[in-house]
Amino acid sequence: MIEVLELSKSFGPVRALDKVSFRAEDGQILGFLGPNGAGKSTTMRILTGFLPGDSGSVRVGGHDVCSESLRVRQILGYLPEGVPIYPEMRVSEYLRFRSRLKGVSRADRRGAVAQALADTHIEDVANRVIGTLSRGYRQRVGLADALLAKPRVLVLDEPTVGLDPEQVRQFRQLLKEVGRDRTVILSTHILSEVEIVCSHVVIIHKGRIVARDTAQSLRRKYGAAERTVAEISGPLSEIVCALGKIEGVARVLSSPLSPGVEPVDASTRFGYHRFTLEAAQTDDLREAVYRAVARGGWTLRELRREAITLEDVFVEIVGGERT
């Protein structure tokens, strides 16, 4: 369990965090989302007790990170940004060192290291010197270290940077497995990652929390959850007018599809436009769109529903802040 209340932190005149509050329960995977420099890494450092906050309280697993720092660090696995691990050590040697530091008993040490190596699929490089490993492998060694000693809380700062797509897929799988019975918080600026892995999302921008919810309800809150996309050729204004009249449509956007490159439809002699319809509710608009097109005698060549991505939400929130 992670509980952050009114946390503020300044570096000199720069206010890195401004009254940040959020919480994550056991079994939740919390995505900490924000553009670069939003305060993600600072929050992670305070969560792990490396830096103190200026004001506010941070509790991890029920312990205060300042006054009970050691207890917090005992139940915490941390993967810092950039994975600063000793380049001159061998992988298994490094993990043995870390398990000693984390107080894994002598009897359990071998098993714990082997388990961490297996979980992160790095048994094949166990005897390699860390400095000679590729970025993706180093990242996984860092992750193996974070998983050692079976921490109840996992704090991962940009964990998938440097992994190739297959490794990212494996990592997500692993995260879902380990995240079942513990609290995981991972920071990222990659939205698709949050979409796939995280149950809850906190969006931070310029040191302030701008949104905090489950991934699903965030999407719902910021605009419709779904939209309908149609590619139609015909007189533009008439189509917009007809689509706008469909019951339940909140907004119609149209964009021409690269005129001159796209062939003109032979029957209507109009170019294709892409229309995006946002509904007030989550009704299926596709049938109504088809009927409207048929009535006008235009040509319809694509009609699909699209889920609104977190990216749209993100752009809306962060973009709105900027203007």
Place this chain on the structure above:
Amino acid sequence: MSGLLKAWAIFLREMGAYFFSPIAWIVIFLFLVINGSMFYAFSSVLTGQPRQITMVVESLFEFSIFWILPLSPILTMRLFAEEKRSGSLELLMTAPVTEFQVVLGKFVAAQAFYTIVWASLLPLLVMLEVLGDPDWGPIWALYVGLFFLGLLTNAMGLLASASTRNQLVSAVLALSGNLLLFFLQMGQSLVPEDALEARRWIRFLSFTSHFEGEYSRGIVDLRYLFLYASLAVFFLFLAVRTVEARKWR
């Protein structure tokens, strides 16, 4: 107990790092080559002298005293500065270890390596034992003195390393500290001749005088050892505070 185990883990890793890095081997290599050739030179120059063996031992140690100056700065400069530069301090200090355990583990590693470097002179002395009959009293006294002095210089070096992220800065800081101790004796000339108390204090604090005076005559003065050890504890305390200082900003 488990706290000591964690300091032990740090110690093991630092010893590994010493033997992995080329610096350790370069230091030992130079130490052996230079002291070995000096040993050879002293032995041939002093051949036939009545106190030959004693003089060889004395010259050898008198000369190798100069190693005190660069040795600790070189051995300690990496310990914290490198962790700070690479960011691995963040991983280290977010593991369940205290600043004290980390400082202790690193310090003992530096001290152990320092001792290994000095011990590499032993084969030369064993050679003397085989060929002649050296007086081992002054030799052991010098070793005790060097060990305790190492506590002080290594603690200073560790403090220097904890206060910067640049290894070179750390080495220069530590070297300046050593030079200060080394040349303290010259400060005597600044004090009026009749200020006996002040002179006595300067002589007490300046470690060169201890080596020239007591150790080479086989005297181990516990006051000096206590002085070095307590100063070492003081500097280690400052080092712990310096590592903690990231939390005060």
